[in-house]
Amino acid sequence: MGGALRFAVVRLLQVIPVVMAIGALNFVLLNMAPGDVADVLAGQMGHATPELMAQLRREFGLDRPYYEQFAIYLGKLAVLDLGTSHLQQLPVIDLILDRLPATLILMVTAIGIAIVVGLLLGVAAARRQGGWLDGVISVVALIVYATPAFWLGLMLIVAFSIHLDLVPSGGMSRIGAGTAGFAYALEVAHHLILPAITLGLFYVAIYTRLMRASMLEIYRLEFITTARAKGLSEGRIAWTHAFRNALLPVVTLAGVQIGHILGGSILVETVFAWPGLGRLVFDALLQRDLNLLLGILFVSSAVVVLASLVVDLVYGLLDPRIVQK
């Protein structure tokens, strides 16, 4: 694995300037919008004098010229200090670490559902190409793909939470129940069902379609014909010969979608009151909480870059030729 390790280290070093550049770009872009956190606070109070506004800006360091703020920001970023949220008056890193687990649980579960279900459905559809099962899977996948996630989420709440009363409509745990340990994990899992399905379904549709197409492409290749000629069963051909080869495009897309799913989680977290990062970024954006916003963008860009690194490593496992090149 020496090659793979060196590959990982080199990629990690390449990541650092990329992440720093993303941070700088975020700073410039976000400062171009009119209004700042002092404006937002004034709006919330319903009334503020120029003296109060000046006082707030002084407290927040917003009265300094942009280049000075930028230099301070970059200096702090270099030592991984994400600063203080002006609105919440707490360190940005604390706010993020507070929310990161919830988002990761949601993302990992949703991606897990999407990959497992998507791959199974894709393979099933490809094996019965043109049959009724293929038709049903393809149509359902198309409908799910075209349905907005927030609407799907609300409909799931109405059906499974309001009418059938099977699962809670929102939140991550019962409030004030005081459960701990395994009971708490079960409680979180129970609350996780609807949001993870909502977030995952869209990707289920994508993976299904992608896997189906990929499998059909592989089926046309000569080594499949050879396998058939050797008299292997169709199941064996599908799972040992075609599946692994058909997986590559899916892995590529999964890597890209980790960034995408962070965006998707904003809607899902909003509908299900899931206390994750997606909502934090949304609130920070609306409230011009620049430090917090920059911090979240920084952390999530790091997560995305790391995810793409993992994808590269998985490529290597699936097809060692890619890393050796």
Added chain:
Amino acid sequence: MDFRNAMLAAMAGAAMIAASAAGAQQPQTGGTLTYTFHPEPTALSTISTTAVPVAIISTKLYESLLEYEGAGMTPKPGLAESWSISPDNLVYTFKLRSGVKWHDGKPFTSDDVKFSVQEIALNYHSRGRTYFGAVDSIETPDATTVVFKLKQPVPFFLRAFQASETPMMPRHGFTEQDIAEKRVRQARIMQEPIGTGPFKMKEWRRGSHIILERNPDYWKPGKPYLDQVALRVLPDGVARALAVEKGEVDLAPQSALPPSEIQRLRTVPSLVVSDDGSEGLGPMMWLEVNLREKPLSDVRVRQAISMAIDRKRLVDVIWFGAGKPARGPVVSGNPAHFDASLPEFEYNPQRAQQLLDEAGYPRRQGGVRFRLTQNFLPYGEEWVRQGEYIRQELGRIGIQVETQSVDMAGWLRRIYTDWDYDFTSNFTHNYSDPTIGVQRAFISTSIQKGASFSNSMNYSNPRVDELFRRAAAIPDGPERKAIWNEVQQILRADLPVIFLIEIGFTHVWNRRVQGLIVNGISMYSNWDSVWLQR
């Protein structure tokens, strides 16, 4: 179901109703009241920001010297058990209740009162200067006596001691450094409150919930009735409505639900939908207009705009019936100051057209007289719909409106710092006295760049300035009432803004919640008498 069973069911039903009626007289102790709001509070003190979510939760933790009763907000004893006012209305002496303890067990004293007003409210609360700007000195002759000496009479002085406006904060909750370096907003106590209120902090899971628990040492014997008050942060309006409908959440206060959902919930038998209990806030909505240039500087144009908008239809269609047409700058729910003789504004598009012709703005090619840009308050869907309705109505009388959409920070910058707009919807609070809530929008001294929710219109009328100045310094009575009547008549005629609607604050709660509406700021009251029927 046969007849016998039906009779039995009916009798059981009657028994249950009787039982619940009997229970209604006798408050029950215990239980958790869950309410939902969005956005989540950013701090637990109105000193940090007076935003609605902060005011709702912090008033359960912190109290002030007085409490208030009824829609008219009659002062009654709170942390102060009695008070006296000198005949010249310049000296207010409060006698504090003894034996009151902070949540950390330390005693509450007159020194805390002086500190809370002088160091905290005056410097950090957004209305602190309005309430206490005329205070000459605060004396604390002993641990339970506080004497405020004023430079001039302040007619609303007894209204200043609401928990959301002047919360009593413990001096020992702040370090010397917090005060000296003006870092009060960053003080630890903003996240970890120490109050005297009926509830104290238990748990805050950001993005999910806040739980307050009963203060066992509360100074009112037997209170509070509830064991806990819990806030559930549900960011989606429809999800909030579903949670209330399902009974997962007991209360959605202060228009926490979208108007369309409230409309739907009116028919759910387990819920109460009410506009009562916000009279002391006096919500008021108008079109703010930039008077600096033609054509809006011409009062006939503003009259025409006013006449082109059907306020009744706005209330019914856009706001789903919550609210009523405004009749001037003071809300009608404030009987002490509202001029009841004011008629409703006229809806008359034909007359509006005539006025525009008279003002010298005939229809030109395409039927357009002139163009205006419209902003709207970025508070949600209804404000967009309202903007569309206004654009349509003004289009009919030949005013072509182009609507611009920006977020809150951008909106404030554009309206109050850059003054770069023609007209925009706006929403302010009257509060309990026109000097607090109305004056700032219309006196010429509040034409200041960067002052939010102030006189962005550039309205300047020496007579109005004079009337506001006089009303701020005389006690409530017939003379002050006459001043307010004149102010309302002048502003109605001048139309420095186009008065639209007194928007209702609608609260939705489960029938099992009792004792919620107690005064004109019921959601900012301490809820020590709220109880749950089980």
